[in-house]
């Protein structure tokens with residue numbers, strides 16, 4: 001047997017001088033190259049004698065590219081669920097991201113008062129806009145709504161009781177369970193009523209000198225039907241305030257305005273007409289912005305929250321603040337139609353038919369597609385009882401191919417859904433500027449099929 005030719009390994013320093021590596025991080029290249037050379041020496045990587053330096057350089061470059069490839073990538077949401085938590089919940093208007101470069105790309109006045117030249121208030125930037133839109137006295141923004149719940153309970157009810165209806169001790173999105181968050185915050189949960197029925201008298205009877213908060217939690221992802229009763233938050237406000245207690249509503253997702261496509265949930269303005277103590281909601285649900293928790297209500301209470309040391313751990317960054325501010329500005333200046341989430345949620349069947357036509361005319365094998373009515377939910381713990389009508393492009397194929405088809409679409413960055421063994425592209429969550437890409441993906445995938 002012949003002894004193997006020892007692969008020739010280039011000298012490291014000289015190898016790294018190659019043209020292919022110009023402009024790249026020398027330290028990264030050194031690490032990747034050393035690793036490769038070590039593999040060749042130890043025989044782990046097969047290196048034949050014709051392994052010239054250029055081939056080795058290509059190997060280093062392809063490993064570098066693999067390492068640098070974005071893990072977080074853009075997808076087309078054809079599930080129909082506009083607020084899809086796994087797909088990043090609310091989309092962010094492209095123009096907002098562009099404007100952000102201008103406002104916060106360099107230094108900014110995040111905690112700086114330009115007038116006085118002194119330290120300014122991080123939370124002051126959004127107060128005026130939120131007060132205008134919600135009709136509240138004051139507001140503050142934290143990391144997400146889970147943080148808002150935690151912070152409110154921790155600020156006002158540590159070691160004291162918080163009254164909540166048994167029918168509202170919900171679990172939202174896997175790891176957020178109201179009873180667990182309550183206990184972590186240091187408050188004592190006082191459950192009242194039954195799963196299906198809670199009356200105003202249940203709240204009144206539960207109040208003791210230990211009570212701090214009367215809390216209501218929005219049933220974001222389920223509904224109780226049949227023999228049921230609950231007390232509206234509007235009713236809990238006077239009940240709590242006449243007993244010198246704080247009324248607090250974890251609204252989950254709050255819409256700023258009424259519209260038929262939003263069902264019959266109370267909008268923010270209507271809620272704040274009742275002067276609630278505190279309300280909290282997510283920034284990336286119906287508000288249509290970024291992950292954040294908005295706490296709005298009475299100024300004296302917000303002031304106390306600002307003094308809680310834990311706020312430091314839950315505070316938001318300038319990126320969040322900027323997206324949120326620009327979203328609020330769009331509501332004020334142009335209205336909800338300037339918010340992508342609302343553009344999608346409010347689309348009519350006719351508008352979706354036009355979208356479907358626009359896709360079909362661009363697809364070569366459009367005979368393999370049909371268009372049909374379907375329905376969907378807003379998602380993300382919003383409007384749980386409100387079914388939205390929708391229109392979908394259906395891929396006509398043998399039912400046993402559905403899984404393979406949806407996987408092939410996924411590989412192209414298009415997330416569809418399966419209904420009755422057929423792959424559906426639900427147009428509810430597809431925006432106009434994505435139509436040609438959807439068509440391109442369909443052409444690729446339908447072409448590949450046997």
Ligand SMILES: *Cc1c(COP(=O)(O)O)cnc(C)c1O
Pocket residue numbers: 144145146147149172176217218219220250251252253281282283292293380381
């Ligand atoms: C969604 C939701 C939360 C959690 O909000 P995040 O912003 O996801 O942290 C809390 N409470 C209710 C009622 C919700 O619907």
